[in-house]
Amino acid sequence: MSKSPLVIFDTTLRDGEQSPGASMTRDEKVRIAKMLEKMRVDVIEAGFAIASEGDFEAVKAVAEAVTESTVCSLARANDKDIDRAGEALKPAKSSRIHTFIATSPIHMEYKLRMQPAEVIERAVQSIARASRFTDDIEFSCEDASRSEFEFLCRIIEQVIDAGATTINLPDTVGYGEPAQYGAQVGRLIETIPNADKVVFSVHCHNDLGLAVANSLSAVLHGARQVECTINGLGERAGNASLEEIVMAVRTRADVFPVTTAIDASHIVPTSRLVSSITGFPVQPNKAIVGANAFAHESGIHQDGVLKHRETYEIMRAEDVGWHTNRLVLGKHSGRAAVKARFEDLGITFDTPQGLNEVFTRFKALADKKHEIFDQDLQALVGEATAPELAEKYHLLKLEAHTQSGSKPSAAMTLRIDGRAEQTSADGDGPVDAAFKAIEKLANSQSELKLYSVNAVTEGTDSLATVTVRLEKLGMIVNGLGGDTDIVFASVKAYLNALNLLESDTVKAHPQREGV
Ligand code: KIV
Numbered sequence: 001m002s003k004s005p006l007v008i009f010d011t012t013l014r015d016g017e018q019s020p021g022a023s024m025t026r027d028e029k030v031r032i033a034k035m036l037e038k039m040r041v042d043v044i045e046a047g048f049a050i051a052s053e054g055d056f057e058a059v060k061a062v063a064e065a066v067t068e069s070t071v072c073s074l075a076r077a078n079d080k081d082i083d084r085a086g087e088a089l090k091p092a093k094s095s096r097i098h099t100f101i102a103t104s105p106i107h108m109e110y111k112l113r114m115q116p117a118e119v120i121e122r123a124v125q126s127i128a129r130a131s132r133f134t135d136d137i138e139f140s141c142e143d144a145s146r147s148e149f150e151f152l153c154r155i156i157e158q159v160i161d162a163g164a165t166t167i168n169l170p171d172t173v174g175y176g177e178p179a180q181y182g183a184q185v186g187r188l189i190e191t192i193p194n195a196d197k198v199v200f201s202v203h204c205h206n207d208l209g210l211a212v213a214n215s216l217s218a219v220l221h222g223a224r225q226v227e228c229t230i231n232g233l234g235e236r237a238g239n240a241s242l243e244e245i246v247m248a249v250r251t252r253a254d255v256f257p258v259t260t261a262i263d264a265s266h267i268v269p270t271s272r273l274v275s276s277i278t279g280f281p282v283q284p285n286k287a288i289v290g291a292n293a294f295a296h297e298s299g300i301h302q303d304g305v306l307k308h309r310e311t312y313e314i315m316r317a318e319d320v321g322w323h324t325n326r327l328v329l330g331k332h333s334g335r336a337a338v339k340a341r342f343e344d345l346g347i348t349f350d351t352p353q354g355l356n357e358v359f360t361r362f363k364a365l366a367d368k369k370h371e372i373f374d375q376d377l378q379a380l381v382g383e384a385t386a387p388e389l390a391e392k393y394h395l396l397k398l399e400a401h402t403q404s405g406s407k408p409s410a411a412m413t414l415r416i417d418g419r420a421e422q423t424s425a426d427g428d429g430p431v432d433a434a435f436k437a438i439e440k441l442a443n444s445q446s447e448l449k450l451y452s453v454n455a456v457t458e459g460t461d462s463l464a465t466v467t468v469r470l471e472k473l474g475m476i477v478n479g480l481g482g483d484t485d486i487v488f489a490s491v492k493a494y495l496n497a498l499n500l501l502e503s504d505t506v507k508a509h510p511q512r513e514g515v
């Protein structure tokens with residue numbers, strides 16, 4: 001079978017960030033972008049430059065840091081958005097502007113309140129505007145899967161004539177069904193007279209759990225770019241997951257007439273990095289990157305795998321980055337070894353203080369925990385983002401008490417705005433008691449949306465990473481905390497969330513800002 005290249009367009013830093021609570025700082029985006037570059041992702045959508053000052057700076061920083069992948073910014077089809085995207089992308093070696101406008105009757109009538117002819121005019125103008133900055137221009141027909149075929153043909157033909165080089169057909173609301181959606185993409189490619197001048201792309205949401213199936217069906221019908229995210233992160237139920245697309249195409253090379261440039265051995269470390277930065281844990285049974293993805297429980301399966309691996313395994317765990325970095329460091333490891341290991345994980349420090357800070361945390365952890373794994377290191381760095389904030393709340397001392405027959409309680413000393421204050425409370429468990437004690441002082445008026453505990457490695461001495469999601473006045477933040485003691489980890493995560501709510505780095509959800 002002759003193969004064509006399939007462009008992998010990663011939008012973890014843009015659509016992925018639109019998951020409520022998944023906001024990333026500029027430095028976090030750069031760290032993930034460097035991993036994506038190492039993985040040889042073709043295009044990295046770094047953000048939506050006009051959405052906020054922070055996102056503009058993040059796109060710019062990614063454009064400065066990445067040289068091997070094309071860096072892209074999203075922009076609505078208007079001059080202001082496009083100019084902002086172009087400005088943020090200036091430092092990029094290779095840049096792309098991704099502009100979009102809705103094309104479905106329901107979106108045009110109720111959201112845009114525009115006539116179809118005006119939508120076409122706006123789309124064509126936006127391509128002309130984007131060409132001031134780059135000749136790599138992607139145009140998306142938002143809600144394409146619910147758009148009328150004839151209208152899609154008209155608008156796409158005209159934007160191609162205007163200079164668009166990639167045409168994206170998003171299944172924005174996850175409504176597509178694989179056979180139908182793939183056929184729609186194929187028919188458009190066959191019908192539009194200048195279709196051969198561009199790459200057709202798909203961008204599928206997972207509302208019905210069909211994002212990967214829809215994307216792959218479109219590939220079978222001629223799409224040559226897939227937009228996807230690490231761990232399937234994204235708006236609502238998320239996007240097609242990069243790791244599933246890449247491994248499906250590779251494992252079923254007999255079916256798919258395409259190859260990607262992806263170095264799959266970086267998939268698992270990147271998945272972990274994204275999970276630790278966003279605080280979104282990966283479900284254990286998630287394909288490719290879930291903890292159980294290669295674990296065989298049934299005796300029959302185990303027996304089969306031991307006799308001949310291919311009896312039950314269609315991929316090799318090590319090919320996607322499992323097992324490559326088992327035990328690495330311990331109590332006696334020095335700064336150079338720790339730094340080198342971080343570099344292997346795609347984590348670098350801009351200043352010697354940054355490394356010192358994390359090294360101090362590493363030593364404290366190594367005192368409590370015999371073996372330090374890569375996951376521990378990633379959790380340490382995730383936690384180390386907290387000091388970037390102006391820390392209003394800081395834990396000085398904590399005592400938690402549980403005893404059968406009596407109510408669990410927690411007492412602690414917090415430094416709040418530089419002053420030490422004491423608090424205590426009872427609760428349904430020590431964590432509940434600790435959170436109640438904090439709220440007695442903080443009175444944050446926030447609502448707890450998620451409390452999640454993850455053991456990052458095997459064994460009861462595992463570092464626990466805790467995510468606390470708080471919502472206040474439409475702002476959603478994910479606080480992260482790590483410790484071998486779950487109560488400590490939980491308190492750190494809660495305080496981190498409170499500090500995030502206080503900080504000006506918090507962004508509203510880009511689409512809620514009504515930019
Ligand atoms: O889902 C969608 O339609 C999008 C576009 C902006 C590409 O994210």
Ligand code: ZN
Binds near residue numbers: 170203205235
């Ligand atoms: Zn999307």
